[in-house]
Amino acid sequence: MTSSPSGVRVRFAPSPTGMFHVGNARSLLYNWVLAKQSGGTLVLRVEDTDAERSKPEWVQGILDAMAWLGCGPDEYEGPLFQSAFVQHHRDAIDKLLAAGRAYYCDCAREQVVGRTGSEHKGYDGFCRERGLASAPGRAVRFRVPDEGQTVVRDLVRGEPTFDNATIEDFVVARGDGSPVFLLANVVDDMVMGITHVIRAEEHLPNTPKQQLLWQALGHEPPVWAHAPILVNEKRQKLSKRRDRVALEDFRAEGYLADAMRNYLMLLGWAPSGDREIVPWDDIMNEFRLSDVNPSPAFFDVKKLRAFNGEYIRAMSVEEFISACQPWLRGEFAPWRPGDYDEAAFAAVAPLAQTRVAVLGEIVPMVDFLFLPEPPSDEAAWAKAMTGEAVGLLGEVVAAFETVAWDTDSLKRTVEELGAARGLKLGKAQAPVRVAVTGRTIGLPLFESLEVLGRERTTNRLRAAITRLG
Template sequence: MSSSTIRVRFAPSPTGMFHVGNARSVLFNWVLARQSGGTMMLRIEDTDAARNRPEWVQGILDAMAWLGIGPQEYEGPLFQSDFAQHHREAIERLLALGLAYYCDCSRDQVNARTGSEHKGYDGFCRDRGLPAGDGRAVRFRTPHEGSTVIVDLVRGKPTFDNALIEDFVIARGNGSPVFLLANVVDDMVMGITHVIRAEEHLPNAPKQQLLWEAMGAEPPVWVHAPILVNEKRQKLSKRRDRVALEDFRAEGYLPEAMRNYLMLLGWAPSGDREIVPWDDIVAEFRLEDVNPSPAFFDVKKLRAFNGEYIRGMSVEAFIEACQPWLRSESLPWRAEAYDADAFAAVAELAQTRISVLSEIVPMVDFLFLDEPPADEAAWAKAMKADAAELLAAVVDAFAVAEWRAETLKAALEEIGAERGLKLGKAQAPVRVAVTGRTVGLPLFESLEVLGRERTVARLRAALDRLS
């Protein structure tokens, strides 16, 4: 098979959120298509009516676009419901070939015969020759001899004993196809050559391969990427773990950092590298090199990655990237109080101190608020018994000092030295009085931008409170 014939697909179900596992899967598919000159298809598995909501489909498109996978990077979206006629034809074909049969057994009846609700179907209707009828499902006639070998680029050749594969349902009693059949038929119609998906789908693979073979088609190349786990090595759960791509985007993670990090969940580039240019990833990635072991989705490491990417931006790009957070409707300051020039003056300092873009708000809010944020814990930590005397001296010095960071620093150093205080101790009450926080941007550069009038006013307000 030449590389130009490679056709992959990403086939998510609309669920209201875009799981980071889905993001890793679509990236693996996208990279293979890009490096081979092949095609990636987007197919929305929309046959579950409860999940078939336009806004959820749009959420998938938006999440992919944020990752950098815009409409020009794939064909579609196609919808599984568009293939309904192909599904019906496949069911009829399997019935006509004797490779499927009708079944009227209820789950309770099967459980009663097998004596357990955990055992598979017992084949009761396999040779009854039932005709079509209301409520009768269609089951695939699984061969009872031999085994099914899945040739998987990540997992080698997992082998499944056919005797342990039940005659599984391919169409429900109302005639609608189940996922197993619809998925296979869709891939056949779309000419998919490689199925790249999460390890959790591996148990479906032997059944799907049997369907491919029963319909006279060559199965695709299977690729089951490792599952993503949390710090307890539990499979990521949307009910327990942070897994929604939208949440990371809202917090201020960069798509470039997210792409880089997700690609390393099961795969490693050459050399001792982790922060890797995207073009290098596309050039080096090989499905055969993916590790089958579960991959730890480490939010702390992702955060560190993001910080590296933020620090790697130009200052101009950083300023632009921060604007959605600095101009949102839920800010602690009045919209008209935002000063673009003031932010630009401290942007380079802030850029080295945040790991996600949302952290920019508490980093610079003191510049745009009428009064510094009220943090009682910070106040109690900084305003010791001698704070009032020190602040009074600072007010006098700052009222006449040349308003430059170096001059202000020198003045405070002198005031602190007179009281036996190193600069770190001396500046603590000043920082809290002016910015409301114990940590933040470099103090004296911040004061220079804030200006003499506002700085001195805040120091006097702190003095009034202390007295």
């Protein structure tokens, strides 16, 4: 492995067993920022030893998610695959056995529970002094020191201290000889020269065991930093079965990478000046692991959405138009490709930019421009097409045949016709909006009509009158 000029080497070690969790994204960002600040190296290690659940498409998903966040291939070393280091894992097990720091065990779980009388007391050390040799079905357990304490020096949590007497002799190799994740993780970090391990709080209970392994294998433990867990509005740890946690889903909805990065960095850390919308360069300069709050951090989707809206509004119109193209030209656009009109979208883009919080919302905002007929929404129709609607629509379509086709003239026409029937502009324009756009809310109506054009507007108004009978 190559060394870094500063000597700092951090790693991001996801498993290719599912979608890219926002918690993983936050861990990636913390590691990446530290590597960039120190002139060090970020190592991407794919922990793929769970052969049944690991899939190549999930590996590609990891690479794609990292690239979307801005951490492209030139930003890290790798990917390296844990499965390529199995011989190192086995060598470490042999070293522990030879040094008397590990021993073979043939105890079944049921036997341990029978001796201790509890499923929660852990292993009782029954095979410690039996001197068993290697044999099929015999696991290898690490011999935890009987006395003393293991102190974990953590940049976020201070010095959590664990009595060795409370740590069971844990398994480092299964009965079939395969190393467990706990040991493989430590050996990989040793081989790769990792100096700082930055990960989520959920890994903290395993840290004293891993630190004991580092020491038993003759290495100085890394610098530890355990970031706070992410929780939902009920203060429950985020769950992929219950909560929205897949980075791919947020990307597909139209969240911006810059907004996501900014928001995730604030889950446990705060910049100077009571700010929340923070340029990435400022984050790079100010972030310190020692400033991370160890308390659980609330992953608030509503707040993330608000962040995203701020970032969208900060774009230039040209940037916004470009960012919307995957939704306007992609396979999920509800209109035929040839019906998309670049000039029409460019005309309404400034209006839409102030009204969407995620880019995916652009489709229902502008679909009336590109569909042959307006969307059909029975609830919108029932709400708007009441009272004076029929008569008003007839008068509007007649006036629209000859009125100057610009926003001010269209608005003035509807306003005057509505006033003659005792209707304020909001009430008067409601049936016109639904007849033309299919919805009760959306872009400013008269600017939209100007872009849609006289012929399509009047045709839709006549179709509405016919439907109303």
